[in-house]
Amino acid sequence: MQKKSQEKFQCPECESKNIRFRFKVNNKIKNNAYANVTEEIQCASCFMDIPANVFIYNTDYEIEDNKKIWQSYYKPVHLKVAAQCSKCNLYYWQIEKQIFDMNITASDIFYQTYDTKGSGGKMVCRLCDPEAFKNNKQ
Ligand SMILES: [Zn+2]
Ligand SMILES: [Zn+2]
Numbered sequence: 639m640q641k642k643s644q645e646k647f648q649c650p651e652c653e654s655k656n657i658r659f660r661f662k663v664n665n666k667i668k669n670n671a672y673a674n675v676t677e678e679i680q681c682a683s684c685f686m687d688i689p690a691n692v693f694i695y696n697t698d699y700e701i702e703d704n705k706k707i708w709q710s711y712y713k714p715v716h717l718k719v720a721a722q723c724s725k726c727n728l729y730y731w732q733i734e735k736q737i738f739d740m741n742i743t744a745s746d747i748f749y750q751t752y753d754t755k756g757s758g759g760k761m762v763c764r765l766c767d768p769e770a771f772k773n774n775k776q
């Protein structure tokens with residue numbers, strides 16, 4: 639048995655060993671690959687949120703396994719449900735990376751336009767409409 643303190647991190651997307659956040663998740667969608675994911679890690683390099691179980695490894699052998707599982711199992715689902723700007727079509731991790739590179743610390747990177755049909759309005763990102771975020775300065 640491996641102890642928690644021996645956990646090592648490597649992003650299965652970009653191979654960075656640096657993590658930005660580690661957080662608990664409660665997935666509402668129960669019939670996809672993420673049904674059993676309870677914890678995710680946001681990579682400090684590519685900014686993707688990735689299930690902790692494929693970000694953590696104990697042996698080098700696991701790194702390759704994690705990459706395969708991420709690419710074939712989790713990532714296709716993630717790409718379908720990930721927040722994406724309706725104007726520039728960038729995903730949240732691409733936007734967060736750009737915002738980070740601009741030295742802006744912000745947790746809110748999208749606003750949602752109102753949609754009367756209730757199907758969730760369109761998302762517009764901070765890069766496309768910086769004015770909309772001026773009132774939310776931290
Ligand atoms: Zn990464
Ligand atoms: Zn945008």
